[in-house]
Amino acid sequence: MKKIIFGIIVCLIFSINSIVLAKDKPPTVEINPPRLVSAPTYNAIVEPKEVKYTNDYIEVDLKIPLITYNNKVTEKIMNDKMEKPIMDLKNSTEKEAKEFFNTKEKDQPFMKYNVTSDYEVTYNQGNVLSVVVTLYNYTGGAHGNTEKIAYNFDLNTGKTGYLKDFLYEEDNYRKVILDEVRNQISKEPDKYFKDILNTLHGIPYDQNFYLTKDGIVIYYPLYDIAPYVAGIPEFKIPYSKFKHGLKKDVSIKSDNVSIEKEQSVKKGENYSEYLYYPQIKNLDNPIIEKQINTIITKDISNFTKDVKKKAELSKGKLNIYNRPVTWGASVYSDEYFVNPDLISIDITYSANDG
Template identity: 35%
Template sequence: MKKVACLGLTAALVFSTGATVYANTKTKALNKPSISKVVTSQSTAKSINKEVKILNKIIKYQNKYIDVELKIPHVSGHWNKDVEKAINNRISNEVINFKNQLEKEAKELEAESSKAGFEYHKYEAKTTYQVHQDKDGLLSLTLNKYIYTGGAHGNTEKVAYNIDLNTGKDIRLGDLFNKGVDYRNLISKSINKSMKENKEKYFEEVNIQSEDIKFHKDFYLSSSKLVVFYQLYEIAPYSSGIPEFKVELPKGALKAKITSINAPIKVEDKYSNESEAFSGKISENINEPVFSGLLNKKLQDKINKEVKDEILKSKAEIEKEAMDYYNSISQKEKEESKGPKYEFQVGYNVTEASDDVLSFSINYYSYTGGANGMPEKSYYNIDLKTGKRIEFKDLFKKSVDYKKVINSKINKEIAKNSVDYFKGKAGFITVKDNQKFYLYNGNLVVEFSKYEIAPGSTGMPKFVIPFSEIKNILK
């Protein structure tokens, strides 16, 4: 195999006292950062008989605010330069935005420390990456973003890129599997099995449900094997690192040829916590979904706005309640308080994202005192062709008594564990035209609020009904 020449890439961007260079890297062993030479070992990905190389772009510098050492994968030799540029811009932007944001925060804190007279600890921003698979038209790599802002240790976030080199589009979990495979169930069972075998590494209460496996779940492919991973503290303590699971799959579950065939819908996490004004009064942990990649940009903006407005409204309501409570107690009670009484958490779960339908829920948890908090969900089922919300009754033919069919299936499931549900009028009577539901992997899932048809110990009851069992009444 020919070695690659420097291609003039050593004359690169200069930041502060540092510089950027490119080096060809081995797939599994990254070279040490260098600002003086280009190493000529190379990693290649063959797709449509074309050679794609992964070069190592290095940005390294330091100032009084921050030490920066960034390794960025750079695709070279792609037969489609537009695709190559799009891939490189996306990864590079992720790294540069990460660095810029951290450096901005570092400068602000250093200025504040000078005024307030406390010691400033220099920040660190580092990125490394690993190419896990680069063959058969598929590039699968992970990028590690490390930050240190003081304290006992830093924090690392792992970001996966699984890219169809033919199109430049993301490959999602659903793209990996053959039609009809319940991949979420297979993955959750495999992860739970692995955690059970190594209980000491994970939080005790963790049990992965199939619905917890999001369509954009963190994963990569290594030698055509699926590896799913979780972020620090997500399911395990810091000492366990970033948990990774090699998923056990039955033969024939994965496609022989993997391509990005699903709608290019993406969702990013937007995190926020309580503002300074509410510190000590309420603990807030909000993860807001932000959708992108929809073909209808107006609909995309509408969805994101509706979600944001809904979360902000719920947030404002509980903040007012928390503030009212805080103002009502005595100064002594405030001083004796061990922390905020109120809690407010927001998450989400995307269960279906196809060319036609987007189905997801916004998941709320609030605690205002007492023995337990209260979970609630808001459901979004959207027809991406019309842009309209899908109501429960919209799923069924007008000529059929769909309630009778669905009620029968729910009652059948309740009968299997009747002790878990309320009896008589307090229990389940019938589904409604505006019944809460979501779509999941070829299933209709009917869900009820906590205490709606069952005691709190049952949680939020849900009933999974395969489309194949009700296809005669579906539109």
């Protein structure tokens, strides 16, 4: 296991009612002074864009959130941001399904792969919109995989925010959230991994969350703090737990530093790879960002080259079960966003000869 730790340097519109004053009117005429009134709030409209079809090897049923807003520039930014991971999952799953279906033995059983997506609008007030997208894909095995992605938008800019953008620092919100999460876990400990209270010591800077009308919801990915049967654990924390509640004036000017996962899935005759690795995005210094990402990708490339060489040398050989030797390489990572200046990344490399 290799661990990379690095530092990162990281309106309300008013309308004025015009009053036309006639000249030379009798003094008994009542004249009202101009007054300021709030312009009507234009909430975003979110409707589904549907993609649905089936063939010999896959079933696809997607509901992609499509935002309509009075700012067409930010509208496109938000829609593109939400559609990309949905279509990326669909395309990668479909490619894998097609390859497996076309190369399997004629009498080999095959269950169609499956990709679905749905969404829920959990908050839509003022210039803040929360949309929660749920993705599911099945590629064989006992069960599929479910992922939840929450988008907490500033409608004025199309940018998504972290907890810091919606809660006040002086409320010590990370401690409040951690205490609430630990308290809720302690009430139903059997739902979670046995030692989770001993290992859950903080709330990362980029913690997954979404907004509702009466509280903020913290959630964790599958297998992160609980077994698969528990689903995606969620913890709702009322705004009343924070002294100042939800921020009244949310303004997200730029994209936050984030970690995005790149994926590579390849299946060959005697070599397969499943690579799921991190890439840093939105650093203030693009040169440093490129250097970090290059270090990661180069290291992974060297690893897969070594495994491919072993696979090439094993061609024509049989294993102890009298079957052709096949090699597999996998890479996965865990990240912890400690604070705005420090991200911890653990990358695990594994290879086997079947």
